[in-house]
Amino acid sequence: MKPIMVPLAVFLFLPLFGLVMPFFSPAGAGLDVQATSTLSHLWSFVLGEYIVTTLALIFGVGAGVFVLGVGNAWIIASYDFPGKKIFQWALILPLAVPAYVMAYLFVDLLQFSGPIQTALRILLGTDALWFFPDPRSMAGAIWSFSFCLYPYVYLITRTAFIERSRRLIEVSETLGYSPFQGFINLVLPMARPAIFAGMALALMEVLADFGAVSYFGVQTFATGIFKAWLSFGDRLAAVQLALGLLSFVLLIFFVEQSSRSKLRYSSPSQGRSLIKRLSGKKAFFAFAFCGGTILCGFLLPAFALLQLLLKQGLSVDIRYLGWLSNSLSVASLTAVISVALAIFFAYSVRVHAELNWVNRLLSFGYALPGAVLAIGVLSFLEFFQLAWWMSASLLVLVYAYLVRFLSSSLQSVEAGLSRITPSMDGSAALLGLSKSQILRRVHIPLLKRSLMTAGLFVFVDVMKELPATLLLRPFNFDTLAVATYQLAADERLAELALPSLTIVLVSLLPVLLLSRVISKS
Template sequence: MKPAVSPHSPSVVSSSRPFAARWRSGWLTAWAVLVGALVALPVLAVISHVLSTGTSDTWSHLASTVLPDYLWSTLWLCLGVGLGTASMGVGAAWLVTRYNFPLRGMLEWALVLPLAVPGYVMAYTYTDLLQFVGPVQTALRDTFGWTRADYWFPDVRSLGGAVILFSLVLYPYVYMLARTAFLERAGGMLEVGRSLGLGPWASFWRVSLPLARPAIAAGVSLALMETLADFGAVSYFGVQTFTTGIYRAWFSLGDRVAAAQLSTALLGFVILVLAFERLSRGRARFHDTTLRRARFQARRLRGVRAALAVVACLIPFVTGFLLPAGILLEMAITEGDAQFGARFIELATNSVTVSGLTALIAVTLALLLGYAARLRANSWVVRSVHRLGGLGYALPGTVIAVGVLIPVSRIDNVLTNWLTHHFDWQSGLVLTGGIAGLVYACVVRFLTPAVQSVDAGLLKITPSMDNAARSLGLSPAATLRRVHFPLLRGSLLTAALLVFIDVMKELPATLVMRPFNFDTLATQAYNLASDERLAEASTSALAIVVVGLLPLIVLSREIAKARQGSATPH
């Protein structure tokens, strides 16, 4: 006779735990796959819509009239912005890391601040400053007694003006990555170069620049993707790009097929940018094999050289942040929005609502993806889905909006007909009639910053903590709740803050996806500026800039703490 087995005996527990763990992690994988499918849906919808509908009459008209302009304007814009951001970002990063001069400590973090100014806001401020009736040309005419026919002044609302504007706004991407690369390379490598007779310029070109090339390429790629995604600035400047063409085909011509076809063409540009980032690295590999991590001793500049270094770093900071912020502040105080009261509160409430919901959902999904990748690190499915979660940030907001509207509007119509048929309830459009579709588009667009922040936080948690929690009988969900979540609070807060600010500044997706009579600070600034009411637009634009400063301050503090921690001797 066999002995009775207690349900709490070790054999039963040991045999049931692996099944429970597999069951829970399987559900976690399924949720992660669902998140990846939701992120990929807009892209698949755009491509499938083009393949299933073929060529439209509108597309034929666009191809024979404005499509060549879209192509060449986008190419020249990307080429100019790539060169501009690379030269300003790398130059500023090299100066503040390798030389010591007056104001260097302040400029080291101030050079990041132009990221807080959206491109369309910069376009409004410089148009007001440099237009014919603006203060610059007015002062020239009053000083020299000129008339309109006596002088020539460059038109800021042009392709060249857009190149300069985007370079001023987006160079911090290159600056931050290049500066980190210059700082992390061991000082011994430059000392060896100096001992071999290399001067400052030769050390830069032959040692530091090759080592920082992958970081510079990544920064330029980010700047180019932001350029391709912009709508407000290029639309206001009258530059014909694929983004403005998508918006015009959807709203002015009412042709979804043409909008989807232009979106597919714009996806081709994004793929080219990503390919550029890969190919720019080549097969060359640069590794730092020295053990010393001491910071390279900055060379002190004096006299004319110090003055030139200060001016070189002040130009992008002043023109990219200080001047436009000052113009907005002056206009907001002297004139500003006449509807600053209840209407402004409504706009701010709408912006905060959409941004807050998007941040909450994005951080939750990012935590789900990151934790699934941690638990199922050997699963190719989970790894692929995790990479797919970063797809949205590489896509322009107009492409995502078109990709969301195509399937969501169909679901809306089916749902409305079903509710009317079965319950006789005229619900109207449930998804696209409210902010659900807009929040979905923003989640897809800005899930990447949340995923990156969560991944960075999870990497700091040693796997031994997971093993200890598992040995104590905690399930994956309990481990996440009781062990990981308290340690990830800082990373989750940073992720939520980044997504919140990105959604506050987002214009293309908001313009396309917002429900009727639902305006945000971004759309209000764009609508007023489009009507040439720049002074009234300054109030909303300044609010966006002020809110955009928050993540920069937080991230600067986190970077400073991390550097102090890494510099502490062990």
């Protein structure tokens, strides 16, 4: 295992090498001049706008997920009120709605011909609502991303709040602070690493998105990459924009890793948790805050999706079965290979602990935006004049998926292995079993649940992935995600209902699994 582990990990890092390979092509100095000229052109016309827009989107969504995630986490962790048992798991349901699907449904609900504006015009007896904001704007993108991604902050922060319970508030009240002052001055600073970790995960999803920002008309690095490669055929501009986007991701990834390193876990204190029972206006406000979050983040999008489905009627696009078959086949293949690789890497580190750094490097793949990953793969293939592989095989697309999503299955398998005591390995070795036999006959049977969870998460991630699929798919190979994006780009919203609903229903599987764990806890 040890001789193969490092070369295999390097193979999974080839897209990163592909981002710098164009600068070492045989063109030599000519390419350097062209690269400088391209960068100068980008800076003069679009790069400044991309930077400003991306920063505005990051700060806006960061504020949104902070308010929604931390607010709901604190209410659920610290108070008891009517509906809490439902809210504590239902608040993660927006994770089942991909950001680009949320964008399409959000605009459909709030546009001029949508049900909300139509109802308001009838109610007010007017032909136009001058005060109603344009949903297809930066503000609309921030709103959509915030309600789609706040569960990342909610899940991590809720755990941090529960571990500290309400005893911190009790202590602060003995010092003369109000509950709100105690929350601001004591609880919030202690939960800061968890909050930063959740926000970093949400913001990396924002940077990786292409479908939603392009539909809102927001010019970010992701949209610039697609324009440079597909519209203008300028691979140098696409590579340079990809490197710019990667710098944003590296910064956020560094913040997330730093925050996680400061997390501390301790056993909960003995005795009953001090949960305060709310009544009257306070209970109503808690119910309204949690209920309003679920309403905007899941119930209204689900309503819009069902409305579009009813508008379409019984007619089904004849291409739907092809999209579904393509999505299921490529997601299943990737999930199986990803689980097999996760077993190999996780067990190799269990046997050779000094190679743990390899698995930590592989976890960086999930932080790579799909557009950056695709540009790295394309640049690598073009450098060796192998780009024709994309039109002939699915292997390039599956490889990109593995680089992007291997870390999620690897973490699940590592967590499962950590629950198997090392003494079992020693006992099996005393019985004459080799390391491979120990893995096959002892560990894999005990890891069945972890392996199923790992495969499920990779399967769903592949079903939802859009940017990498758009750039790397073979000819005439459209998945549900690609079909949904293309139908939305053509403003055929009624026709995207069925593929979108399929993606949401599949994405609900891991969300419901997670909600079941939360409800039991």
